[in-house]
Amino acid sequence: MNERLVETTDGLRLAVYEQGPADAGTVVLIHGYPDNHSVWDGVAEVLAERFHVVSYDVRGTGESGVPDSTAGYRLAQLSEDFTAVIDAVSPEAPVHVAAHDWGSIQTWESVTAPALSSRIASYTSISGPDLGMATAWLRERGHTGSTLRQLAHSWYVFAFQLPLLPEAMVRSGLLSRFVGGGPRPVKDQVNGVELYRANFLGKLVRPEPRPTDVPVQVLAPRDDAYVTVPLQTEAPRAYASSLVTRVIEGGHWVVATEPEQVAGEIAAFIEKVGVL
Template identity: 85%
Template structure:
């Protein structure tokens, strides 16, 4: 097991993010971004494998783990999450582009950076797992050509609308209902409660005004066939009109495949980086 070092990085709104690094200091850097309701540790298995050949960076997204907690819902908006990502890059790789892999909400928020012209030049490659860009997803859901697929995805996404209801998701967390619904092992109560604000801060705005953006960053979308929350068609089809260099891979596994199949995910990430010749 490689040694893991920790540093604290300040955000543009005065919070601090706990950032973890391992692997050879001189190697290419890869940043792994976690989703809800996890913290950086969901990547532990993948990170240990990648750290044999990469400098691997993970961090606790705001509101989780050892990172600071915003004092309002606005503190969880995508623009701020993208600014947090930029702050991490400034700290760990200010002079060279990084590879990025992200899961669930980590993937949703990282699309915001990948499609931002001010940040995309700092990203050498992007692997998205079980987390679509909200603008691209909304545009895809509105297309009439695949109404059945859109309705199936909406059925999978019922919890997104439940999370907009005041007090309901917090009650689900404290009763243990959310943990039984989510699965994947125990998580701190505070991380589960705080992360609900991600849904409240971003979904309704994107549903009303999707405004998807394009990117030239090479992107690999990994779509687990058994994902209970994000369907394969949404993951693989929604980005097609917006990503210049898109590769899609449908794999066996469930939503938390990053934790349950770390060898597979590490191999997919490394293989994509080598294939694109951007190492």
């Protein structure tokens, strides 16, 4: 595995990791909260047999730089980070992207940006809906039961808006016990709370979902404890013109627990799209 540092538009440096044949099609893997790039290790190993696989530590995590304010975690900046990474690793050819949890949430910002539509060949989203699409779906009539179930699953989102409480949960170990999926550095857990503070309330007030023509595959784990299957599979229908949804077996951290299954789904979708 090769490692490089990529500079962002606001002067941070992102730790970027590459493996697989350099002359193959590029697949970018983006992690969520409270993980770093290593949550993709099993998937990356499988995909690297055929593809140039790139993962990176999202700002505030792993070996990447840490913003000095909550504003540094806004979706627009995260999209600029993604652009900086693909400019560095695949400047001339479009990339395939797979993302999980907050990695998926932030990547929707890029997938629905007209300026990036030609840079993204396909997008596989796992357990991370677009916030604008999710808010619009929650406001729709006709699925009250599904809405209430999702709100019950999302209680922590509102707790993360409070000052001091999330940080106290992290340092006491309570958050790790709640989240599951193995131990993570305290720094990554604390910094990642700012993702919620920087983005959720604004999207609740003004969702403004945007359409996309990028081919999108949604993989919805059946036993996800945080994002329900209806939200994942139904919210993008009105906005993604080329959408495939699949319910897969597993829980929220399926990318770590079932890497061969996830890698197989990503590779099959890339083959279906037919852009390498």
